[in-house]
Amino acid sequence: MIWYGVLGLIFFISIIGGCVSGIMLILFRIELHTVTKRKPKKKKNIARWEKRLKPIRLKVNYMKYLFLASLASVITLFLILWVFTIQLQVTNQLPDLELRSEQQAEK
Numbered sequence: 270m271i272w273y274g275v276l277g278l279i280f281f282i283s284i285i286g287g288c289v290s291g292i293m294l295i296l297f298r299i300e301l302h303t304v305t306k307r308k309p310k311k312k313k314n315i316a317r318w319e320k321r322l323k324p325i326r327l328k329v330n331y332m333k334y335l336f337l338a339s340l341a342s343v344i345t346l347f348l349i350l351w352v353f354t355i356q357l358q359v360t361n362q363l364p365d366l367e368l369r370s371e372q373q374a375e376k
Contacts, residue, residue, distance in 0.1 A: 272353075273350070273353060273354075273357070276346060276349060276350055276353070277350065279342075279346060280343065280346040280347065280350060283339050283342045283343045283346060284339075284343055286335075286339040287336060287339035287340055287343055290332055290335040290336040290339055291336050293332050294329065294332040294333060294336050297325065297328045297329045297332055298329055300325055301322075301325045301326065301329055304318075304321065304322055304325060305322065
């Protein structure tokens with residue numbers, strides 16, 4: 270039963286990580302868009318502009334992969350918790366909350 274709580278905690282942390290990485294991805298894409306919009310005209314400035322553009326592209330790619338990884342972990346953990354909950358209900362190891370509330374109402 271302790272694994273149930275640990276999986277739930279990891280699920281919650283993955284959801285928070287997905288939200289944070291999604292927000293960061295949006296912010297880095299906005300920054301990339303504004304930098305690519307202002308392409309310089311002179312050739313000597315283009316090299317400096319490309320040097321500035323490279324780390325932003327790396328950040329966008331990193332956040333994209335982090336977001337996809339957290340999304341995949343959320344989906345996987347949801348399915349694992351769903352199957353584990355069904356297995357606990359079938360084996361009657363998970364207490365039925367409706368039955369417990371009816372018993373407390375009778376007392």
